[in-house]
Amino acid sequence: MRTKLPEDYEVVFDFAAIGMALLSLDEEFLKVNTNFYEFFGYNGNEFAEMTFTELVHHEDISMVIEEIKKLLSGQIPTFHLESRFLHKSGEIKWGLFSFSLVRDGKGDPLYAIVQIQDITSRKRREDNLSYRVEFERFVSTMSTRFINCPVDKIDEEIISALEKISQFLNSERIFIDHPSGITPSSTQELAEPFSEEDIRLIKVVGEVIFSAIQRKQTEIARQNSEQLISAAFAGSPALMMILSIEGRGVIDVNKTFIEALGYDRNELLNINIDELSNLVRPSDYERIYECLSQYGSVLNREIEMITKSGAKRK
Structure with missing residues (x-):
């Protein structure tokens, strides 16, 4: 997997601060720099057996293929996208990438250049912020929902609330990367501890759930009492x-x-x-x-x- 570039371009390519790769018109890898290797976790021999779109997350692949078709047909000169990619470990990573064609003197395409910047941390922070707003909205309306909830539906509301807490806790775990050579599964750790506001929101949910459980227990006791009185009355x-x-x-x-x-x-x-x-x-x-x-x-x-x-x- 080797394609010769002009010497000046070779240096820029190899030492670029972002991932870069040269692709054939069939999306096969011709040349890959160090940052591209590190972004995906594969080695040169493994890339030689792959195509670029095999690395794209299945939910984004249609979007990427559509843009590549436009590029190859001459409808657009280049394109830039934010997309999810699959690391060798199975981790989903976010990349901001550009895709351009290199042409010969006649204007015919020779190969493609892909440049990719790792934006995984930024996307996780954005997702966490978005989910925090949603969770705060959920907590603010939670008491009203439980008050208006029929007793026989309380369990469903509790399960829904616990799922929200679980999602919130998972979303708050922003992972940081460790040096290469150490597997992500054994090295990911929390970048930031939970804030006082995080703990307050979780406590509010817990208190509302506890009150709902007490309300249900009281209602069950009342119903049981009524049944006992009714049985004693009838018999x-x-x-x-x-x-x-x-x-x-x-x-x-x-x-x-x-x-x-x-x-x-x-x-x-x-x-x-x-x-x-x-x-x-x-x-x-x-x-x-x-x-x-x-x-x-x-x-x-x-x-x-x-x-x-x-x-x-x-």
Whole structure:
């Protein structure tokens, strides 16, 4: 993989501060400088078996190929792009690269020159800043979302919040490069620790999640309590009736009450507060009403009930 350049250009090419490569018109590598090797991590023999577009990230390759086609067809003299590339280690790197053609005296293309500048650190900082703004917006609306969230959807909201935290923590890990010869997987480290603002945002999310969990536990306990009370009410051997204190009449009656007085359930539920005297001896009803009005409760008092057939039961 060797193409001879004029001596002056050879020096510029080899010692350029950015990566440079000469490509055939079929995108095969003819010559590569040191910075180009370091950017991708491959050696000369490996580059000899590759084409340039094989190094481009799959999500950007269509864009790059389209520009190369325009260049080869003469529609444009050169182009510049920011694109993602794949390092030999599998790491995704960002590069600002230019692609130009070298032509002979007749204007026919001989080969292409690719120049690439490593902008990975800058792109990571931009991504981190963008995600920080998004995360701050998420935190600012989080409390409202949890307050308005139905209890059965709280788990979904918690999972979503934890995913956001995970993404935020990962985005904040800006990696710095180490000298060549050491694998990135074993040498990447945090360039900056978390700031006080980072920690504050994470704490806010944690507090909101904790409150949501408490709210769900309270609701579950309430539902369980209601179920226990409902089961005790329905299965009690005693006659039980639930009345509205707002004058709406009977709210519910248990099975024992229905069987004892001989009424249909719907008949009892349609009775208003003034008609309750039809179920209880009038004198007992008056004493019950008086106690409720004065003390708010009636305890351990025998009363005489009147069945649907008119029979009396104590």
